Amino acid sequence: MKGDLFEAQEPPPARQPIGEGAVLLRGFALGEESELIAALRAILAAAPFRHMITPGGHTMSVAMSNCGAVGWVTDRKGYRYDAVDPASGNRWPAMPALFAGLARRAAGEAGFADFQPDACLINRYVPGAKMSLHRDKDEADFTAPIVSVSFGLPAVFMFGGMSRSDKPQRFALQHGDVVAWGGASRLVFHGVAALKDGEHPLLGRQRINLTFRKAR
Ligand code: SIN
Ligand code: FE2
Numbered sequence: 001m002k003g004d005l006f007e008a009q010e011p012p013p014a015r016q017p018i019g020e021g022a023v024l025l026r027g028f029a030l031g032e033e034s035e036l037i038a039a040l041r042a043i044l045a046a047a048p049f050r051h052m053i054t055p056g057g058h059t060m061s062v063a064m065s066n067c068g069a070v071g072w073v074t075d076r077k078g079y080r081y082d083a084v085d086p087a088s089g090n091r092w093p094a095m096p097a098l099f100a101g102l103a104r105r106a107a108g109e110a111g112f113a114d115f116q117p118d119a120c121l122i123n124r125y126v127p128g129a130k131m132s133l134h135r136d137k138d139e140a141d142f143t144a145p146i147v148s149v150s151f152g153l154p155a156v157f158m159f160g161g162m163s164r165s166d167k168p169q170r171f172a173l174q175h176g177d178v179v180a181w182g183g184a185s186r187l188v189f190h191g192v193a194a195l196k197d198g199e200h201p202l203l204g205r206q207r208i209n210l211t212f213r214k215a216r
Contacts (some may be wrong), residue, residue, distance in 0.1 A: 015109060017033075018169060021183030023110045023144070023158065028069055029102060030176035037151065037202065039096040040122070040210075043067045046093045047085050049124050055079065061129040062192075068095040070215050072138065079121060079138050081215040093120050095120050101213035103147040110180035112145045117212035125155065125207040127197040131165055133189040142198040144214035145182025151175050151210075152203035153195060160189035175200065 016024040029036060042051040049063035052074045066072060070081040085092050099120055107115030123131070136146050150157075150173040157179065160168035166189065173179070181188065195207055 001148070004163075018171065018179070019181065019185040019188065021111060022159070022181035022185040022188075023179070024173075025106055025109055025178040025180070026174070027108055027176045027196070028109075028178035029151070031174060032098060032102065033151070035098055036102070036149075039098055040151075040208070042121070043093045043096075046090075047071075047088065048062070049122075050087055053193055060102045061125075062131055063124040063126075063129075065122040066120060067093045067099070067122065068120045071119060072121050072213075072215070081138065099210065099212070102149065105146045106149075106178045106180045107145050107182070110145055110182060112180070112182050115143050115145060115147065115212075115214070117144075117147070117214055117215045119215040121209075121211040121213070123209040123211065125153070125192065125195040125209070126205060127153075130194040131192040132163075133160055133168065133191040135157060135187045135189055136211075137187060139213050139215045141214055141216075142186045143182075145180050145186065147212040149210040150177045150179075150207065152200045152207040153198045155195055155207050155209075156193035158191045158193060160191075162188060164189050 014026050018024050024163050047065045051059050051063050055078050070083050104115045104116050154174050156174045157171045158168035160166045
């Protein structure tokens with residue numbers, strides 16, 4: 001019966017437009033979660049998580065690593081992409097074809113065909129960690145979109161406007177959800193609210209986010 005309090009809730013739509021050139025794809029990474037997480041563990045064994053320092057001297061609450069031809073780094077000298085992991089002096093681990101394929105398909109859902117990311121940032125949030133509103137603007141070419149894949153504990157993703165003061169929409173991102181944004185939305189302000197405590201059956205007390213970009 002419509003309107004019955006006990007009626008099962010409608011599942012959220014699998015593909016939700018959240019802006020011009022921006023979509024939230026619920027559970028998009030779930031089909032390959034074990035392979036993706038196994039590949040992730042191998043990357044992290046070669047390039048472990050570390051807390052980077054912002055140019056202003058703050059230690060980020062989010063721990064980071066990278067895979068791909070280049071990785072995003074920050075230190076007192078600034079934000080940039082570098083082929084070498086400053087912690088080891090080695091090149092960042094290669095981006096698995098599985099990662100690049102997932103990113104390419106997600107970008108296609110947002111209207112960006114043939115996305116070829118060369119960088120994958122790996123962010124780890126433990127309870128309390130957050131990422132303030134910012135724009136991804138260290139990349140050479142803004143015609144390519146950003147693709148973000150979430151695993152582990154749920155987080156509140158803030159997706160704002162072109163100005164820092166625009167009130168952001170808030171979306172609860174779950175394990176396996178993917179967000180892709182580009183075109184008119186490429187430079188929107190976005191961020192992640194402080195992670196709530198919890199225990200994820202596969203990943204424990206953390207959230208891991210993969211962000212794919214075309215940096216060069
Ligand atoms: C980022 O904006 O780089 C990360 C976003 C997220 O963790 O969902
Ligand atoms: Fe970002």
